[in-house]
Amino acid sequence: MRLLNLGILAHVDAGKTSLTERLLHSVGVVDELGSVDAGSTRTDTLALERRRGITIKSAVVSFAVDDVNVNLIDTPGHPDFIAEVERVLGVLDGVVLVVSAVEGxxxxxxxxxxxxxxxxxPTLLFVNKIDRRGARYDELLRAVAERLTAEIVPMGTVTAPGTREARFVPGIGPWDVLADHDDELLSAWAEGGVGTEQLCGALVAQTRQALVHPVFFGSAATGAGVPELITGIKELLPAADADPEGPVSGTVFKVERGPAGEKVAYARLFSGTLGIRDRVPFGEARTEGRVTAISVFEDGTDTPREAVRAGRIAKLRGLAGVRVGDALGEPRKDHGHFFAPPSLETVLVPGPDTDSTALHLALTRLAEQDPLIGLRHDEERRETSVSLYGEVQKEVIQATLAEEFGLDVTFRESSPLCIERPSxxxxxxxxxxxxxxxxxxxxGLRVDPAPTGSGVEFRREVELGAMPYAFFKAVEDTVHETLGQGLYGWRVTDCTVTMTHSGYSPRQSHAHQRFNKSMSSTGADFRGVTPPVLIDALRRAGTWVYEPVHRFRVEAPADTLGALLPALAALGAVPETTETRGGTGTVEGTVPAARLHELEQRLPGLTRGEGESESSFDHYARITHGNVPFRPGPTLKS
Known part of the structure; x- marks a missing residue:
C-alpha cells in the first residue's frame, strides 16, 4: 500500500479544518460531520481550539483511498502559530492549500x-466555500494567478456559485502551462495531436515535481467538489519516498504529554525501521533513548504496533528528553527555518497566588511543544519572558496556563525582540x-563581525590536541550560551568567535589518593572562565542593536490613500511603491515590528473598513537614533 503524508494549509477561517472533517466523512472514517462552531471536529481536540474555533496545534488523522494510506496533518491558519506549520512542512509529501472563494x-x-x-x-489548491454568497470563479482564478502563482491548471468549472446548489464540474482547463514545461507536449500541440492520456500524464508528472498546481473548487459544507479533490490527492500527489531497509532516520515534529505525564513524540520516519525496545539517538547531544511503545496512523486513528517502517508517521513513547525538531537516528540535511523568527517579546506577570515552581514547570512543558517561545529567566528580577509572533499567541498562552495548569498570569505590553551584532x-x-x-x-577568544544571516561560528586557532576535546567542547557550548545576551541584553549573532589561547592543568592527585579536582582542570573550569573572557572581548569589539522590520502590503480603496499614507509615515513605515488600479490602491513598504500591531488596528478606520494588509518579517535594521533599547537581565560580569 502506498503512503502519503499530506498537509492541509490555509489562511485562518478559509475552512481548512472543515475540509479535513469532510474528507474523513467522505471516505467513511467518521459517520457524522464534526463542526468547528460546535467544537466537535476530530482534529481540534484542545478545549481552547474548540472554544475559539481556530487550530492552534497540528493534528494527525488518517484515511485510506483505494491503495493509498493518507496521513493527514491539519495545521494552524493564524500567522501567530506559523512555527507549528514550519515544523510540519519538513515531514510532508504533498499539500492541499485551501483558499476561500469569498475572501479570496x-x-x-x-x-x-x-x-x-x-x-x-507538490501542492493542490482547493477553493472552498463556493456555496457562500459572494463566491467567485473567474475573478478568483485571476487573483490566484496574479497573487499566488501563474503555474495553475483549473481542474473544472463551477455552476451556480454563491448558492447552496453550487457544483463543481470536472474537466481540465487551459493546459498551455503544461506545455511550458514539456517540449514533447508542446510539439504535439503544434502538430494538433495532443491526446487525453498524454495530457494527464504530463499533469501528474509536473504536479509531483511542483512545477504546476491543479486547482479544484468545492465546498466543505455541502461536499461539492470533495470527491474530485480526493481523486486528485490519490492520483496527482507523490507517495512517500522511503527506504525501510536503510539506517534509521526521522524527524520529530510534535511533542505532547500522555495521560501519565509521559512524553509522546510525533515523528516521520524517512529511512529504516524502528521497533519497540530499540535504542535510538536523538537531538543535538545524540542522547540515546529506548522506544517503549509505538502507534501508527491508519483507519482513522492511531493503532499500536511493534514497529514503524520508513514513510510512516508514528507516535513514540520512551524518549524522555526528546524535543520538537530533534532528528532520530542519522540526521538529515538541515533545511533551516522556513519562516521568520518571532519578532516580539513579553514578560509574564504571575498572579498574587501563583506558585512560581508550578509556573516554571508549566512553561517548560509549553516550551517542549513550541521551542520558539524562547523562555528566558532573569533570576535577579525574578522575571520570565517569552517570544511571540503576535498578540493572539499571547492570549492563547495565557488561556492555556489558566485552563490546563490552573495558573493566573497576565503579560506586560509586547516589545520588539532585537538582536545585537559586533561593530x-x-x-x-x-x-x-x-x-x-x-x-x-x-x-583566549576573539570576536569578529560576520556576514548578515550567518549566525554564530566557533573556530579554533589552537591545536585540537593541545588539551582534551571535552574542554574545547565546554568552551564552544558556553560561547553559544553566553551570546544569548550581549552588551545591551539582546542575543548576539552574525559573528565569528575564535579560540586563540588554551591551557589546562593535567590530571593530578596526591600519592595513593583519589583524583583531586582542586589540582586538575575540569569542564567546569572552562565553563566558568569562558563567559567573562567572551564578555571582555565583546566589550572591546562593541555591538550595535538592530530592531526587527516587517515588509507590508496594504490594499485599500484608492480614495483613502490620501489619509493612509501620512498615517503610515507617522508609524515609522517607509512606503516603497504605491500603485492604483481601477478603484483599488496598493502600498508596499517596510514598517518596524514594534508599530505593526498599531498599523493593523488603525487600518479599518483609515480605509472605511475595506483595507486589507499582509506582512512578514523582512530584516533587522540598525537603531541609529534615539535611545538604544536595553533589555533587562542578569548583570554582565567580567
Missing part, C-alpha cells in the same frame, strides 16, 4: 504559497593561575 487570496495564503514553491512541495573586533584572554583567575583554565 489572503495574506497568510501568499506567505504559505511562497514557502511551498521555494521548498518545491568591530575585540579579543581577551585569561591565563591559568594568573591575575586572580579562579579557574584552572586558560581561554
Amino acid at each position: 487570496v489572503q495574506a497568510q495564503t501568499r506567505i504559505l504559497m511562497r514557502t511551498l514553491r521555494r521548498l518545491r512541495i 568591530g573586533t575585540g579579543a581577551a584572554v585569561r591565563f591559568n593561575k594568573k591575575d586572580g583567575n579562579p579557574f584552572l583554565a586558560t581561554v
